[in-house]
Each structure stands twice: as structure tokens, then as C-alpha cells.
Amino acid sequence: MQTYIHGVGMTQFGKLEDKTLKNLLLDASIEALEDAGKPEVDAVFVGNFMGGSIYNQEILGAIIANDLGLGYVPTAKIEGACASGGIAFRQALLGIMSGEYETVLVAGVEKMKHVSTVEVTEAINAAMDNDSNEKHAGLTFPGFFGVLANRYFHETGATKEHLAQVALKNRNNAINNPLSQFKTETSIDEIMSSRMITEPLGLFDCSPTTDGASAVVLSKKKGNIAVRSSAQASGPTEMQNAENLLSIPAVGESGRLAYEKAGLGPEDIDVVEIHDCFSMTEIISSEELGFFNRGEGYLALEQGKTLPNGEKPINTSGGLLSKGHPIGATGISQLYQIVHQLRGTAPNQVNGARIGLAQNLGGTGSYSTVHILERV
Numbered sequence: 001m002q003t004y005i006h007g008v009g010m011t012q013f014g015k016l017e018d019k020t021l022k023n024l025l026l027d028a029s030i031e032a033l034e035d036a037g038k039p040e041v042d043a044v045f046v047g048n049f050m051g052g053s054i055y056n057q058e059i060l061g062a063i064i065a066n067d068l069g070l071g072y073v074p075t076a077k078i079e080g081a082c083a084s085g086g087i088a089f090r091q092a093l094l095g096i097m098s099g100e101y102e103t104v105l106v107a108g109v110e111k112m113k114h115v116s117t118v119e120v121t122e123a124i125n126a127a128m129d130n131d132s133n134e135k136h137a138g139l140t141f142p143g144f145f146g147v148l149a150n151r152y153f154h155e156t157g158a159t160k161e162h163l164a165q166v167a168l169k170n171r172n173n174a175i176n177n178p179l180s181q182f183k184t185e186t187s188i189d190e191i192m193s194s195r196m197i198t199e200p201l202g203l204f205d206c207s208p209t210t211d212g213a214s215a216v217v218l219s220k221k222k223g224n225i226a227v228r229s230s231a232q233a234s235g236p237t238e239m240q241n242a243e244n245l246l247s248i249p250a251v252g253e254s255g256r257l258a259y260e261k262a263g264l265g266p267e268d269i270d271v272v273e274i275h276d277c278f279s280m281t282e283i284i285s286s287e288e289l290g291f292f293n294r295g296e297g298y299l300a301l302e303q304g305k306t307l308p309n310g311e312k313p314i315n316t317s318g319g320l321l322s323k324g325h326p327i328g329a330t331g332i333s334q335l336y337q338i339v340h341q342l343r344g345t346a347p348n349q350v351n352g353a354r355i356g357l358a359q360n361l362g363g364t365g366s367y368s369t370v371h372i373l374e375r376v
Contacts (some may be wrong), residue, residue, distance in 0.1 A: 001097045004223030005216050005373065007036025008336045012111075013324030014181040016045025021055050021111040022063060023211035028329075029064055029107050039217065042101040044075040045092045047085035047108035048328035053075070053123045054115050064107065081127035082277060083362030084108065086369030088214065089343035090230050096220050107215035108333070110326035120209050124327075127363045129237040131258035142206055142278070144239060144364045146198040149280040151245040153200070158283075158298035159198045164191040165301045165322055168206040168277035173308065174318025177347040181210055181324030182259035205279040212322035214332035216339070228264070228355070228372040242365075246295070248281075250368035251359060252288040256266040258357070259290075260368040266290035269372070270353040271310060271311050273334035273340045273360035276319040285359060286314060289370070308348040316341065316348040330362035335371065342375040 009031025011024050019027075025046070033039070056344040061075025078088035085108035091173070092104040114122050119138075128135055143328040152158055166187055174180035186204065218227070234243050235250030244251075259265055266289060276282035284299040291312045292300045300306055306314040317323045317337040318331060338356035340346035346353075353375070360369045 001220055002143055003093055003096050003218055003220055003227045005035070005225040005227065005335070005339055006039065006216070006219050006221070006223045007032040007217035008339045009035060010213050010214040010333055010336045011177055012179050013210050013326060016211040018209065021051060021057050021256065024111065024211065025060060025064060025107055025109040026231050028213035028215040029068060031209060032217050033105065036217035039071060039219065041070050041103055041105045043073050043095060043104045044070065045104065045106045046077045046090035047109040047331060048077055048085050048110065049079055049081055050110060050112065050123045050327065053126065053305050054119060055111050058367055060109065060178045064105070069126050080367045081362035083277065083331060083360045083367040083369055084328045086360030086371065087232065088184040088203055089299035089331060089335065089371065090232055090369055092218050093227060093230050097189035098216060102184050102219065103219040103221065105215065106215055106332060107213060108329035108331060111211050112209040112326060115213050116301050118204060121203050132238050134238055134240065134255040139239065141187045141364065142198040142201055143280040145280050146201045147239065148245055149200050149282065152183065152280065153283070155246060156298060161188065161192065161302055162190050162283070162298040163200065163279040166276065166282050166332060167191050169307060170315050170319040171322045173316050173348050174322030175242060175319050177323060180318045180322055181208060182322040189318065194373045201278060205276045207279065207320035207325040210326040212324060214324035214329045214336050216335055224376060225342055226374045228374045231260035231261060232367065232369045234367055235255065237363065237366050239364070241265065246284065248284055248288055250357045250365050251285045251361065254370040255289040255359065262372045264355065264372065269337065269355055269357045271350045271356045272314045273317060273358045274314055274319070275320050275330070275359055276315055277325065279321065281361065282319065289359060308350055313350045316350060331369065334360060338373050342373060
């Protein structure tokens with residue numbers, strides 16, 4: 001069954017002290033519903049990771065249904081670490097394809113800036129296997145992706161400057177995005193000399209903590225933006241189980257499945273949103289998704305291939321690095337950007353964009369979703 005995105009909504013991303021978790025969720029949902037022409041909704045799915053642990057608020061789906069007057073529709077909150085939004089979208093899609101629903105509201109939200117760095121870091125670390133030897137040895141998310149970066153440097157000709165090029169590209173894209181968290185210009189020199197988080201990842205190489213929400217309205221009713229395919233895969237939850245430190249298998253497998261279902265290949269994709277939780281992740285994932293040969297993603301950066309006017313534009317929104325990363329909202333915000341690209345109304349618009357791909361990662365590669373959208 002073909003499904004279509006009829007409406008999208010998104011709040012400002014950043015430190016939003018005047019907005020509660022509920023405010024953000026409702027704002028994005030109302031915008032998406034209005035964009036869709038205020039349809040009757042049969043179900044609500046919400047992507048959220050830390051609403052309970054750091055905001056003491058669960059039942060988010062029921063809150064939306066109640067406050068928006070949607071009636072007694074079924075609702076659910078979906079948790080999949082940083083892939084919560086992408087998984088929520090996929091569950092809504094499957095519900096429509098099963099024939100259970102006709103139109104579904106999918107939203108993602110996170111409120112992270114109100115607590116200390118220690119508290120939010122502890123909450124984020126729940127997305128690791130906390131019963132593993134690696135965790136007890138002190139492994140963190142920056143530590144994990146720092147290891148991947150160092151190994152990538154060792155096996156290729158890449159350097160820290162290539163990571164800085166990812167961060168600079170995405171910051172420049174975010175400057176043109178009115179909803180992004182960071183809009184201040186920067187330079188390679190500033191990025192290279194920024195405070196070290198974990199070697200070789202500096203401050204600009206790591207996505208920030210963010211408040212924000214995003215939403216989409218998905219329906220089997222015919223529309224202009226079709227969901228060409230959707231796929232999800234899981235991967236190793238511990239570094240010691242990785243067969244290759246230059247691979248994130250869940251990304252590659254979810255991409256392979258999405259291409260197969262869509263009857264497309266990497267060469268058919270016009271614009272891409274990749275889960276760049278760290279600058280290194282964008283490079284590795286661009287290779288996993290087949291846009292560049294393994295070990296050559298850094299060369300594509302050098303050649304400008306991932307710029308908005310390049311051969312394979314990646315993260316025209318600014319990516320997680322500069323658009324921001326409100327965890328539960330991230331996967332839906334990627335779809336928001338792709339929809340606007342296909343409508344021709346996006347910041348950093350890609351000329352003639354017709355097919356777009358959004359890839360959302362959870363944990364250190366525990367989950368990955370890939371969704372391919374097409375303008376019809």
C-alpha cells in the first residue's frame with residue numbers, strides 16, 4: 001500500500017527555556033496537522049528517549065490526543081535511543097500498510113537543556129549496554145566514535161581536518177536554516193583548535209544537547225510526497241562485537257533493505273539527511289549507504305560532493321551537529337527537511353530534488369532506520 005506525507009511541522013531547535021516538553025510537542029503537531037489540512041487522525045506515535053528519566057513525563061501520545069481533541073485514538077510512545085523518531089515513523093507507516101489506520105500523526109520531542117551536563121550524559125548513556133565490560137571501563141559515546149575516527153585515520157588518508165570539513169559544511173548549512181540551533185559563522189581554524197572532547201573529536205565534532213520537536217502527518221490518501229520505502233536494522237551493542245571498526249552494519253543493512261524495497265540505488269538519491277551525531281559518523285554512514293566507496297568518504301568532502309550544490313548533498317539542514325539533536329525529534333526533523341527539499345521550499349534548496357533519503361541512528365549502531373521519499 002502506498003503512503004504519503006501530507007503535512008510537516010517543526011519547532012525552533014536550541015535552548016528553549018520558555019517551552020515545556022508538552023508545549024514543544026503540541027506546537028510541532030499543530031503545525032503538521034494544519035499543513036496537512038487538518039485531517040481526521042486515527043492514531044498517534046511519539047518518538048522520545050528521555051521524557052521519563054530527565055523530565056518526569058511519559059504518556060506523551062495520550063497527551064497529544066487529549067490536548068488536540070483527537071478523541072479516543074490509540075497512541076504510543078516509541079523509544080529507540082537516538083533513532084526513536086525514525087522508528088516511530090516506521091511504526092506509523094506499518095500501521096497504515098496493515099490496513100489498521102488511514103491517517104497517523106507522528107511526532108518526536110526532547111527537552112534536554114534544563115538539566116546539567118552530568119545528568120543529561122547519564123541519561124544518554126542508557127543507550128549503551130550498561131552491563132558490558134566496556135561500559136564499566138568508562139566507554140562513552142564520544143569515546144566510541146573517537147575510536148572509530150582514529151581507526152579510520154589509520155586505514156585511510158583522512159585527518160582531523162576532514163572531520164572539521166564535515167562540521168564546517170553543516171554549520172554553513174545551518175546558518176541558512178531559521179530553525180537550527182547554531183547560526184554563528186565559524187572556520188576550519190576555529191573548529192580545529194576547539195576544546196578537545198575525546199581525541200580526535202573536538203567540540204564542533206560532537207552534536208549538542210537540544211530542546212525541540214518535529215511532526216509529520218502520514219496517510220494512505222494520495223498526496224505529493226510518497227514514502228517510497230522504509231527499513232530498519234539492528235547492530236552490535238558493544239565495540240568488542242564489531243567485525244570492522246570502519247563499519248556501522250545497521251546503517252548498511254537498513255540502507256540495503258530500503259534500496260531493495262524502493263527499487264532504487266544510491267545513485268538515484270538527490271538529497272540526503274544522515275545522522276551525524278559526530279562528524280566521523282557522517283563520513284562512515286555515507287560510505288555504508290553506498291554514496292561513496294569504503295574508505296573514500298573523506299575524499300568526497302575534499303571534492304565538495306556533499307555540499308548543497310554537490311553531487312550528493314548531505315545534511316542541507318545543518319545536520320545534528322548544527323541544526324541540533326533533540327534526540328526523540330531528530331528522525332522526524334530529518335523527514336521535515338527532506339519533505340521541504342522535495343517541495344522546493346527548503347533552506348539550502350537542491351535544484352531539481354525529487355528523491356530524498358533520511359537515515360536515523362540509535363546508540364553506537366544498535367538501531368538504524370532509512371526512509372526514502374519521492375515527489376510525485
